[in-house]
Amino acid sequence: MSNPWAIEASNITVEYRSPKYKYTTFKEYVINALKGKSGYTRHKALDNVSIRVAKGEAVALIGHNGCGKSTLLRVLAGIIEPDGAIVKTQGRIAPMIELGAGFDHELSGTENIYLSCTLMGLSEAEITERLPEIVRFAELEEFIDMPFKNFSSGMQARLGFACATAVDPDIILADEVLAVGDSNFAKKCLLKIDALRQNGSALILVSHDPVAVKNFCKRAYVFENGVLYFDGPTENALEFNNKIMERRFKDSLTLTSNYGVGRALNHRSAPKVEPLPEVSRLTLKLVQFNSVVENLQTDSPFSLEFSFDLENANQVNGTLTLGFAIVSDGGIRIIGGNNSTLGNPLVTLDTNAAQFIQASIEFPKGLAELNSGTHHLVLGIHDSEFSRTIFCEVLGKITFVNPLDKSNKDGELINIYNRCKMHISQPAWRHTIENQ
Amino acid sequence: MPISLFSPARIQYLRVVILMVKRELKVKYRGTVLGYLWSMLNPLLFMLTISFVFSHMMKGIPNYNLFVLAGILSWNLSSVAIVGGTHSISNSGHLVRKIKMPIWVFPLVPLASGGVNFLLALIPFVIVLYTSGNSLGLGVIALPVVFLLFSGFLLGAALGFSTLNVFFKDVGHVLEPVLQLVFYATPIIYDRHNPSIPEYAARLINLNPFTHYIEAMRSCLIYGEFPSLVEFLIMSVSTGVSLAIGFVIYKKAKKKIIFHV
Numbered sequence: 024m025s026n027p028w029a030i031e032a033s034n035i036t037v038e039y040r041s042p043k044y045k046y047t048t049f050k051e052y053v054i055n056a057l058k059g060k061s062g063y064t065r066h067k068a069l070d071n072v073s074i075r076v077a078k079g080e081a082v083a084l085i086g087h088n089g090c091g092k093s094t095l096l097r098v099l100a101g102i103i104e105p106d107g108a109i110v111k112t113q114g115r116i117a118p119m120i121e122l123g124a125g126f127d128h129e130l131s132g133t134e135n136i137y138l139s140c141t142l143m144g145l146s147e148a149e150i151t152e153r154l155p156e157i158v159r160f161a162e163l164e165e166f167i168d169m170p171f172k173n174f175s176s177g178m179q180a181r182l183g184f185a186c187a188t189a190v191d192p193d194i195i196l197a198d199e200v201l202a203v204g205d206s207n208f209a210k211k212c213l214l215k216i217d218a219l220r221q222n223g224s225a226l227i228l229v230s231h232d233p234v235a236v237k238n239f240c241k242r243a244y245v246f247e248n249g250v251l252y253f254d255g256p257t258e259n260a261l262e263f264n265n266k267i268m269e270r271r272f273k274d275s276l277t278l279t280s281n282y283g284v285g286r287a288l289n290h291r292s293a294p295k296v297e298p299l300p301e302v303s304r305l306t307l308k309l310v311q312f313n314s315v316v317e318n319l320q321t322d323s324p325f326s327l328e329f330s331f332d333l334e335n336a337n338q339v340n341g342t343l344t345l346g347f348a349i350v351s352d353g354g355i356r357i358i359g360g361n362n363s364t365l366g367n368p369l370v371t372l373d374t375n376a377a378q379f380i381q382a383s384i385e386f387p388k389g390l391a392e393l394n395s396g397t398h399h400l401v402l403g404i405h406d407s408e409f410s411r412t413i414f415c416e417v418l419g420k421i422t423f424v425n426p427l428d429k430s431n432k433d434g435e436l437i438n439i440y441n442r443c444k445m446h447i448s449q450p451a452w453r454h455t456i457e458n459q
Numbered sequence: 460m461p462i463s464l465f466s467p468a469r470i471q472y473l474r475v476v477i478l479m480v481k482r483e484l485k486v487k488y489r490g491t492v493l494g495y496l497w498s499m500l501n502p503l504l505f506m507l508t509i510s511f512v513f514s515h516m517m518k519g520i521p522n523y524n525l526f527v528l529a530g531i532l533s534w535n536l537s538s539v540a541i542v543g544g545t546h547s548i549s550n551s552g553h554l555v556r557k558i559k560m561p562i563w564v565f566p567l568v569p570l571a572s573g574g575v576n577f578l579l580a581l582i583p584f585v586i587v588l589y590t591s592g593n594s595l596g597l598g599v600i601a602l603p604v605v606f607l608l609f610s611g612f613l614l615g616a617a618l619g620f621s622t623l624n625v626f627f628k629d630v631g632h633v634l635e636p637v638l639q640l641v642f643y644a645t646p647i648i649y650d651r652h653n654p655s656i657p658e659y660a661a662r663l664i665n666l667n668p669f670t671h672y673i674e675a676m677r678s679c680l681i682y683g684e685f686p687s688l689v690e691f692l693i694m695s696v697s698t699g700v701s702l703a704i705g706f707v708i709y710k711k712a713k714k715k716i717i718f719h720v
Contacts, residue, residue: 097556
């Protein structure tokens with residue numbers, strides 16, 4: 024084959040413009056124009072993105088919500104045609120951007136199959152030929168002549184998936200659609216996509232599920248704020264993405280603790296100008312981290328010990344705050360604190376020497392019991408005013424095992440929080456204590 | 460333009476239009492006992508009402524029943540195409556944003572379903588024609604041409620209005636009273652050569668493009684005559700202008716629609 028690429032797209036810039044002064048009628052438009060209130064707030068959903076996908080290749084698009092993944096899929100599907108972009112696709116595209124989006128609620132299942140497959144480029148004869156297979160795959164034999172609006176949402180998604188994959192696509196664009204229906208059907212979908220890929224279909228997968236991404240794709244693109252930041256092996260991409268996530272998470276934590284939720288939201292909607300890959304201004308070297316916390320026993324209080332080196336500490340003046348958080352997989356902060364809220368004095372840095380800090384956090388009874396599952400331990404260092412985060416990193420995973428899995432009660436959590444203890448040993452700090 | 464008017468992709472989307480028209484008609488008559496018969500009964504009922512109310516005033520018009528029926532068939536087509544067309548894109552936001560489909564499909568659907576209705580309603584028209592002792596003349600051969608010219612005119616209007624309505628919802632609101640005005644400015648229930656019509660009104664009626672399409676329809680359907688060459692010229696120019704304006708508006712705004720709808 025002369026052209027090995029299924030998708031070649033370059034210079035994709037999609038800009039959503041929302042008028043600063045909202046108008047929906049002509050009168051408002053004229054009044055705004057007369058008052059000189061015109062102009063738009065621009066938001067770049069995609070900023071000069073170029074990607075290439077080979078035939079038969081599976082590539083993942085990862086990034087947090089709203090980073091431009093779905094917009095890119097819509098560009099590749101031809102729904103949005105950005106100015107100046109060059110999008111070359113080879114063959115038939117099965118867009119699974121929102122399963123069942125093109126279906127008409129008034130039509131029956133069969134009629135919708137005709138409509139949907141016609142939209143994807145099948146002729147009437149081809150559809151008639153494939154109809155039984157589609158119905159069988161969607162497991163809708165008894166219901167296929169019912170109006171689509173009477174289908175359950177699972178049935179709608181199943182039909183959507185069956186239609187999209189029945190057209191022998193050369194390119195599959197899948198946006199978070201791998202979890203269709205019950206687990207049996209989901210497995211069937213995964214097998215189907217795999218089979219299509221074996222036959223040479225290119226797959227672009229948008230997913231927040233790292234396992235699915237790893238299973239399907241050898242290569243991944245990472246997006247942040249519409250910019251393509253990373254293109255490489257999936258493992259590395261996921262790691263890179265985690266870094267971004269932590270950073271965002273830490274940003275929201277810091278801001279929430281200082282300014283309240285309102286400011287934090289404002290901050291997040293504002294465009295970020297900082298370049299990303301630079302995680303910290305201070306190079307911290309973690310010397311040792313006690314990660315013997317996998318599968319922690321329930322009901323027992325436990326403690327984490329860790330120590331680290333601070334290099335280039337002379338970049339920071341004054342005092343530091345050492346904080347930690349345990350964060351669930353879903354990004355919910357289970358518990359957290361810092362040496363100042365937990366009753367320890369601030370860490371004072373000797374700005375002239377490299378620092379060696381040892382710290383331990385004691386967790387009380389009951390924490391594991393209330394929060395079974397695998398969580399992430401995040402450690403951060405801020406300056407004393409919380410205005411700057413110097414270091415913030417997920418240090419490891421903690422698995423709480425609890426057969427009883429009790430519900431999460433706020434009151435108890437607060438109690439546990441108050442019972443947390445933190446010990447920090449650091450030469451300079453000890454020195455301060457002794458002085459007091 | 461490298462793409463021809465009937466590229467395979469276009470034909471594929473014309474098939475989509477057909478499916479959507481089927482859907483429209485199905486939904487329209489769902490739950491009715493008479494179903495598609497309503498497409499034929501409706502104009503007949505309207506004709507009876509109008510004849511009942513106005514026939515003594517319109518004594519100068521021979522076969523007033525047929526006169527009104529032919530007018531109303533054409534008017535129904537235009538109001539369905541324009542009103543339905545204008546709202547077609549803004550009401551299909553969920554499809555525009557999620558499905559790869561050229562946007563011109565949407566305003567084309569109401570026109571096409573109006574066209575189907577028009578063709579269905581020709582059946583009762585012919586029945587009325589023959590039962591009142593008249594018959595179709597040779598002029599009916601020109602009907603497809605007139606119909607196509609009229610459809611083209613309506614398509615242009617629907618395309619332009621539907622695009623504008625995405626950006627300014629006023630278009631949809633202003634449409635109804637304006638169409639009401641156009642209805643009365645078109646010789647649908649009256650004859651424009653009636654001497655009681657003042658001259659300025661007659662001139663206005665003459666300027667109204669609908670007048671020419673509807674009179675051409677009548678000459679094909681009732682009088683069995685070909686519309687005059689001048690009439691054909693007027694219709695062709697109106698259709699051309701309407702299509703040109705509609706397409707220019709559509710082309711200019713096409714890529715922005717998805718961000719506004």
